[in-house]
Amino acid sequence: MSALTSIAPSVDEMYLTAEKCFADLPEFMRKAAGDVRILVMDYAEDETLDEMQIDDALELTGLYVGIPLTLESVTNPSEYRPLVYLYRLPILFEWAARGDVTVEELVTHVFIHELGHHFGWSDEEMDAKLEEDD
Template structure:
């Protein structure tokens, strides 16, 4: 899954990737119990990925130093989704990655769909 996500990231438009500098992409089996509780999820399978951090539109040079922005891809929920749908695993991972990175930029769903279409 890490290799597929890395390949999907490399295929993103150059300008998009440049603005992602410093964003850390991590793959974990499941979201933490804190994430499940804070997002009021029914189960740990109810989320495929998550952006945590301060998106570009909300950053300030005067703000104190913060943790790096993170994109989490949740392996087991993604694999379960893949098993129940006819999409290729790489397509699903790319979709989740673009969607979560889109939160970093404050993009609309339409913007994210256009970026995703340029990758596939």
């Protein structure tokens, strides 16, 4: 999908954007991320929203599910592959409301943010890192 198009990407197109983002990461980050799975859905499931005490499904653009690398060990490995969810419709609503980024940029931002949780970074640490880059 072209960055200049105003057509909303499909689930498959959004997945390909996240895969490209992953492929473009520095090698050391790709290795550290290991076999993180990416799943794109239109919205988070009701159970997920309830667990997170979120009333409006449009408020959740992405979610990391897994054990952060900082908490795993050889003697305490995770039984499940880590998973990054991207929620298509909330991302598209944010994109439309903002108007200052492409869909690809927003998908990349959400994906990197959720991948940051896999590396053990808190929201506050990620925000600080983003502010340093500005």
